[in-house]
Amino acid sequence: MKKKIELKKKGKSNKGITLIALVITIIVLLILAAVSIATLTGENGILTKASTAKKETEMATEDEKVRLAVAASIDNNGDFDSNLLPSELEKYELTGTPSGDNIIVDTKNKIYTIDSKGKITETNKTNTDQKEEIVTAPESYVKSFNAGKGGNDNIIGYIVKNTKNQNAYDMIFVGTGEMGTGWYGNTEGELREPLSDYASFGSMTTWKADFINIKFSSGIINIPEWTFNGSNTLEKIVLPNTIERIGDGAFYGNNNIKNITIPASVKNMGYDVFCYWTLGQTITIMGSIDEWSSGWNGRCDANIVYKNQ
Secondary structure (H helix, E strand, C coil), rough: CCHHHHHHHHHHHHHHHHHHHHHHHHHHHHHHHHHHHHHHCCCCCHHHHHHHHHHHHHHHHHHHHHHHHHHCCEECCCEEECCCHHHHHCCCCCEEEEEEEEEEEECCEEEEEECCCCCCEEEECCCCCCCCCCCCCCCCCEEHHHHHHCCCCEEEEEEEEECEEEEEEEEEECCCCCCCCCCCCCCCCCCCCCCCCCCCCCCCCCCCCEEEEEEEECEEEECCCCCCCCCCCCCECCCCCCEEEECCCCCCCCCCCCCEEHHHHHHEEEECCCCCCCCCCCCCCCCCCCCCCCCCCCCCCCCCECCCC
C-alpha cells in the first residue's frame, strides 16, 4: 500500500512540473516571436531595410536613365540640344513635358527639371506630406480663361461650382509652364499681364465670387505675385511638386486657410507672401529656404514647420 501511495504522489508532482514547463515554454516562444517580428518589421527591421533598399535602387535607376538621356542629347559641338531630349527619354520609357524653357520628367519617385543648358534639378516626391492629386480640365465649368504668361493658352483657368456649397466656387489651373501675373501695374488699373478675367482676387472686377479651393496641375512652375491677395474665403490651396517660384504677396491676407504645404521644388519665394497670416494657421516648408527673399514671412504670425532642414 505504501508503494502505491508513493507512486500517486510522484505522478502529481510530475504533472505540476510539466504544466510549469509548458507555461515557461509558451512564454519563451512568445518572446522569440516578438523578437522575430521586431527583427523583421521594426524601423531597422529586415523587411523595412529591404523596402528601403528597393526604393533606393528604383531611384538610382531613374537617375541613371534621366542622366543618360541628357548625355545622349549633347550634339557634336558639345552643347545640350533640348530638341533631342524627348526622343532620348522615350528610349528609357520616360516622358518629357515642356515647361517654359525647361523640360519636366515625372517619374515614380522624383520630378526632374532639365533646363535649356542640360542642368538637372531633382525634387524627391517623398519630401511631401500630401499625396499629389492629378488635376485635369473639368468636364463642366462656369467660366474659363487664359492664365499663361502674356495671356497665352498654355495654362487655362477654370471656374467651377464648389461641390459642397453651391453659392461658392473653386478654381482649377491646368497646363504647363509659367502663369501670367495678375496684379495691377499702375494707378490707372492696367494689368501688367492682361488676362481677360484673371486678376488678384482682392481686385477682381469681371467675376465676383467666393472661391474656396484652388488646384494646380503638375507642370505649372510659378504662382504670380499678389495672385490670391485679399481673398478671405479661400480654405485650401494645394501646390504641385513642379512649382519653382512664388511671387510677392501671393497669399497675402488669406486668413481662412488652415494650412498650406510648400513643396521642396520651390526655390524662390518673394516678400510678404504670407502677410497677416495668424497663429491658427500652419505653413509647412518641405525644402530649403536659402534662396528665398529675406522678407518672405514678413508680418506673418502663422506656425511655420520646417520638415527637412
